[in-house]
Amino acid sequence: MATPTYNDLTTQLRLRWVDVEDVRATQHAVIEVTPDAAYLELPRGRKGDKGDKGDPAPPLLWRSLVTDRSQLPRDLQDVDAGAAFADTGSKSLWVWDGSQYFEVPDFIGLRGEPGVTPRVQIGSVTPGGAASVSVNQAASTEDMFVLDFVLPQGPRGAPGDKGDPGTASNVSASPDVDVSRPPVPGEALTWNGLKWAPRTVLSPVGPFTLGPTDFTSVDQGLIGSGDVTERLVASLTIPPQPFDWRPVVLSGLVKIQTPFGVQFNAEVRVGNAQQGDVVGYGVGKVNNKWDEPILIRPHFPQAVTPGSNYAVVKANTATTIYVTLKKHMGTIGAWKTDREWCSLTVMAQPTIAGV
Structure with missing residues (x-):
């Protein structure tokens, strides 16, 4: 195919113009060049001057709803510019510009599907602090919200009226x-x-105690000291109890002074000073000083359980607790005791045998 020459272009160049005033609306200003292989270069025009500022658009003035365009008013004037009507049929908005209506499509949104009505459940309610409420996300679901509240303590109300006496109950009939x-x-x-x-009831009863004035002071001289192997220094009588029980020594103290080579220990027995069961014991020292008293603690020389018979005092029977000093080491030597600081505390512990 031969390339068109300039002469061909000049003879086949056709210009087709439309109304100049309608160019902006129709976007038609056509220059046609034939044949297809030809082209025409036209110089670019220079940018024109900035135009004048336009008049402000009329305000949008809501009037009413219509169901069809045919219901739009036909008697509006230029002073009604901006009047707006929503069309519930086409979902468009029709606006009067002073001379005619123009359409804004899809102005009215479509109605969505009804949502699920949520359920509300009360979660935790914490007293104190400023009042607040929060959603417990961990416990909530798609259709249920769990609300946790913090509520301040309210003021104390006035005392209410005294209520009517209630019906007496009978525990034995339960x-x-x-x-x-x-x-x-x-x-x-x-x-x-x-x-x-x-x-x-297996809770201890007591206490039963001895004080300093309940103890006997001993002043054993050197002469005859070898013949003394023990000395009763205190006793405590416990009245009858309505259940079988066992003495439990909580604590005790005996103030004693011994010479070199001599040691005394304290022994607590129930029922008999020599043959009764041992329920407490305190270990002294050789050459015991006044400021080193013997401390008495609970002591059982054999295994004891709640059902054991060891040291048990029968119900409705009085008994006596004895505190005796026994020589543990040495033969002769002067020794003495003093009432100061001396004490003993005993509890009556009910036993299984008394159930």
Whole structure:
């Protein structure tokens, strides 16, 4: 195919113009060049001067809803510029510009599907501090919100009126209480695994104590000291208890002074000063000084369990607790005791045998 010459272009160049005033609206200003292989170079025009500032657009003035464009008013004037009507049928907005209506499509959104009505549940309620509420995200679900509250302490209200007396209850008639055997003094209702039934309360009773004036002062001289191997220094009588029990020594103290080579220990027995069961013991020192008293602590020389018979005092029986100093080391030598600081504290511990 031969390339067109300039002469071909000049004879086949056709210019087709449209109305100049309508160029902006139609966007048509066509220059046609034939044949197809030809082209025409035109000089670029210079940028024109900035135009004058336009008039402000009329304000948008909401009027009403319509269901079709045919319902738009036809009697509007230029003073009504900006009047707006929402079309619920086409979802467009129609705006009067002073001479005609122009359309804003999709002005009205479509109605969505109804959402799920959420349920609200009360979570934690914490007293104190400033009042606040928060969503517990961990406990909440898509259709349920769990709200945690912090509520301040309110002021104390006025005392209310005294209520009417209630109906007296009968514990023995309760289905979980067994009083087929009536309780005796010292018993209380305790749970036996099936029902509440009378049983000895296994909490200690007391204390029973001795003070300094209840102790005997001893002044053993050198003469005859070899013949003295023990000396009773105090006794404590405990009245009868309505249950079987065992003495439990909490603490005690005996002030003693011994010479070189001589040691005394303190022994606490129940029922008999020589043959009774030992329930407390204190270890002294050789050459014991006044400021080194013997400390008495609970002591059982054999294994003891709640059901053991060792040192048990029977119910409704009085007994006596004895404090005796026994020579542990040495033969002769002067020694003495003093009442100052001396004491003994005993509790009566109910035993399983008393149940």
